[in-house]
Amino acid sequence: xxxxxxxxxxxxxxxxxxxxxxxxxSTIHSYNRRKVKEEDIPKYGxxxxxxxxxxGISLVLGFIVSFWSEIIINYIILPAVIVGLGFxxxxxxxxxxxxx
Numbered sequence: 001x002x003x004x005x006x007x008x009x010x011x012x013x014x015x016x017x018x019x020x021x022x023x024x025x026s027t028i029h030s031y032n033r034r035k036v037k038e039e040d041i042p043k044y045g046x047x048x049x050x051x052x053x054x055x056g057i058s059l060v061l062g063f064i065v066s067f068w069s070e071i072i073i074n075y076i077i078l079p080a081v082i083v084g085l086g087f088x089x090x091x092x093x094x095x096x097x098x099x100x
Contacts, residue, residue: 014052020045048088051085054083058081
């Protein structure tokens with residue numbers, strides 16, 4: 001059952017990442033995007049959306065791999081979450097001038 005939840009969460013997070021990459025940053029909380037300049041919105045959306053998409057895809061891959069081995073899930077999801085959060089933090093600091 002927990003693997004089904006991981007799949008659903010992965011798909012939802014991936015969709016949000018794709019929406020952000022396309023330039024719609026309305027899914028990002030307002031205090032996390034309030035200092036982003038109008039001309040930087042596409043770049044900010046691509047950066048944060050890429051991080052979000054990486055995390056979402058890792059959850060979907062974790063679900064697929066869970067059919068063969070539960071141990072390998074940690075080696076897929078943990079590095080992807082770290083890389084995804086790196087992208088998100090990079091976008092926050094570069095375009096929003098801070099986390100909040």
